[in-house]
Amino acid sequence: MTDIQTLHILNKSPDHPRAARCVEMMSAEDGLLLTGNGVLLLARGNLLPGASKVFALIPDVEARGLGDLSGNVSSVDFAEMVTLSLQAQRVISW
Amino acid sequence: MTDIQTLHILNKSPDHPRAARCVEMMSAEDGLLLTGNGVLLLARGNLLPGASKVFALIPDVEARGLGDLSGNVSSVDFAEMVTLSLQAQRVISW
Amino acid sequence: MSETFTLVITGAPYSSQAPQTALGFAKAAVDAGHQIDRVFLYGDGVHLASALCAPPSDETHWPDEWSRFLTQHKIPGVACIASALRRGLVNETEQKRYELPSANLRAPFEIAGLGEWVEGRIKSTRTLYFHAGD
Amino acid sequence: MSETFTLVITGAPYSSQAPQTALGFAKAAVDAGHQIDRVFLYGDGVHLASALCAPPSDETHWPDEWSRFLTQHKIPGVACIASALRRGLVNETEQKRYELPSANLRAPFEIAGLGEWVEGRIKSTRTLYFHAGD
């Protein structure tokens, strides 16, 4: 994995105002980790931040039946989520 | 007070997706009663439904410092809220 | 004309304004001569029936206020059993059944199923819901 | 290299997925050889420390799972006192102080102030928050 300035962890669905705010406040050096309802952003491809790395928590993706939609999004398990949270310079949980 | 087909009671702030859905699903014969965070719609005049009667619960309006913004919105107290809920053919709490 | 209301509260006190708005409505309905058939607590609303809330003394004690109002007007207050058991609200019957260390349901609230909601809806002129805000 | 985490849970079990996601993270952190300095329950998250939850037998008992994990790894679990008192979560000390009919805090959770959160943040490499979803 590569350097991430800020890891944004988003667990809100794309319709939640905090989801839009999160994507707005990201820079190209940031990473986005989708968990919980946040993984539904994978079903709204046009809303994904173009410039940033996107990760999605596997059990949440599978629960919501979105296994096939990942595209160039990286699936991560909890062990990788731990690693990501340490690699980033800071973590924001939206 | 006049006839209301459906009384929509909205207690979500204008940024909440349910607020937009509520306004979308109203007809011109319906009434909108703003309570709780819903009264913040008074500060976003352009989002108010044009065709329908709009009411706002006084204590919630005053708490949020919006007393001066009411315009052609009717302020109601709890007694009037009770009356409105009975006059309407049906009530939906958003 | 006297009408009948069922009130459903789904927002918790100290998380949402729902119990406060519902009480304002309930008092106004009673003052206007209407009946409240029952108050049904659902989802996070069951926390209103907790006997163990101790808010700061300069804040309104919503469970206390609600208990007093229900008792005074002999209005049944019912917490949905499925919502209550998941969220840790139990009376002595449920405490024994599930071998829990204590009970925390505040009088006069009782625990019962969604059938209470269905019945209230059928018997009432209007059923109003008080949800959490944002 | 072993790092230290403080985890803050603000979403309640059976209302939100927060306690489940937090436990998955916590287990993975421990498995990777990291330390968890403490787990801090805030806002509605304090309900995770309830001793009285009785979810259906085919659903995961999140308070139970969390208690077992904390005990096994000797990780302090702290519920914010202000959040807990408002929401009806009390230990025996608070029960006596506020003359409440019972206590419902689950071991090994303790009740303390926000200073525990401040201290955890200072001592930890990362502090992660697990909020309610929608």
Place this chain on the structure above:
Amino acid sequence: MTTLIMIDQPPYGAWTGREALDMAFSLAAFDQSASLLFTGPGVNWLRQTQHAGGIEQKSVEKNLAAAPIFGMDAILADRAACIAYGLDEHSLIEGVTLVDADADLLTDYDHTAFAG
């Protein structure tokens, strides 16, 4: 007396949707007419092949499949929301009727309620 239970929250992240489902099943159990309407991210309840074992929850697909058996009138989904979330006849579970969630729809029901 016909009732419409609206679900606008996605599955798994919160319990409100399940509790809405319980309300609808409860109405049906007492022989009351009940339908479900999924709107916004709520339509994700209706996606095929949900595997919720990894988050230790029960898949909601099975719950919904039981709806007609228990006497539920209809499972409705807002067409626009389904399109937004990429749901079509291939990815939706069976038995869902697409509708436009508008003012006209609401007038078909005596009661409309959310679970929270």
Place this chain on the structure above:
Amino acid sequence: MTTLIMIDQPPYGAWTGREALDMAFSLAAFDQSASLLFTGPGVNWLRQTQHAGGIEQKSVEKNLAAAPIFGMDAILADRAACIAYGLDEHSLIEGVTLVDADADLLTDYDHTAFAG
């Protein structure tokens, strides 16, 4: 170590905002640098002449007025949200700094957190 506490929920309807404020005050009490950022409908915390007696809550204006006294660094508000909610220098309480809530702002803080 600098911390930004974000508040995106309006006052009174929920307790999350008050609990966010408690977090910021607590940091200040332990001599940790803390600022508040109000975004979205959260900016309504900053409106003058709130009278919360009618809903039996304490007005949040006074809480915020105490922020500098307790050592809070700054009270920031998103400019766009203030405009959307009709808040300007005449209607905002004193001591608020308008900012653009964007990626650059976040890099000024070591930690950013919500209360819920």
